[in-house]
Ligand code: HEM
Ligand SMILES: [Ca+2]
């Protein structure tokens with residue numbers, strides 16, 4: 601039900617407005633594009649792409665913010681930039697563009713500005729009037745999960761193994777905190793040894809960044825080779841045992857997994873990766889949107905209208 605021309609008469613410049621604000625934000629924060637595409641992912645996996653992740657707690661307790669769910673707390677970021685984009689869009693076209701569509705547009709701009717593919721974003725999503733914190737805790741994959749668990753969580757929202765590998769390629773940029781991978785560095789699954797699928801030089805680097813009694817909140821690059829560029833290096837890293845998260849390396853190192861040949865293809869053929877990535881972003885962006893007269897166009901992405 602979504603389409604590329606949804607705002608062509610009501611807000612023809614929306615895509616340029618999003619890009620302009622994002623470019624501004626990138627000047628002082630080269631990571632912000634990565635943070636914004638992740639918000640779209642964490643939105644779409646919970647109740648569909650409906651802006652539910654953007655709602656703050658309210659004072660009567662009817663909104664239990666997804667921001668406080670385990671995968672998001674002290675982790676998702678960029679909400680202030682979403683507010684800035686929303687303000688700029690409201691100034692040009694008041695009451696027209698949903699917060700859910702702003703996340704989808706910001707995701708595309710982020711990839712494109714980082715050297716990845718561009719595509720025309722399907723639009724027409726409306727915003728939820730509810731959040732689902734419990735859903736965020738159960739539906740968003742964790743980095744410690746097995747490949748079969750993560751595959752099941754993608755499948756639950758209609759995404760297949762090719763989508764999983766292509767979309768994991770978003771870890772070609774952005775950062776991750778020590779606490780989300782340090783289980784691999786010293787005592788992996790109670791073995792007293794590091795994860796055997798970690799390249800030893802990379803392991804030594806990671807141990808320096810994340811010492812055993814250091815802060816788990818320190819961040820490092822998800823892609824040690826080209827940390828801010830959207831390219832296929834993520835996949836060659838996996839072939840070199842340089843996946844940062846357990847969930848990354850599992851795509852290549854789980855014996856017999858259907859994901860291995862897809863990693864090999866994307867590593868050797870960046871345009872195959874880009875093509876699949878665009879298709880998979882469209883697939884993810886199509887997860888149960890609110891359309892027609894369902895939901896609303898929020899005036900403030902953090903609050904339901906009239907509250
Ligand atoms: C396949 C399952 C996935 C798992 C287990 C996973 C897990 C994670 C974790 C643990 C982090 C680090 C968070 C932090 O340190 O605060 C992260 C960061 C990130 N994820 Fe994923 N992720 C997955 C899929 C995806 C998908 C589908 C996308 C987008 C299409 C994505 C985009 C990102 C980006 C861009 C970052 C860096 C964010 C930043 O720098 O602020 N991830 N992910
Ligand atoms: Ca949502």
Ligand SMILES: [Ca+2]
Pocket residue numbers: 772773823825826827828829830831832833834
């Ligand atoms: Ca990269």
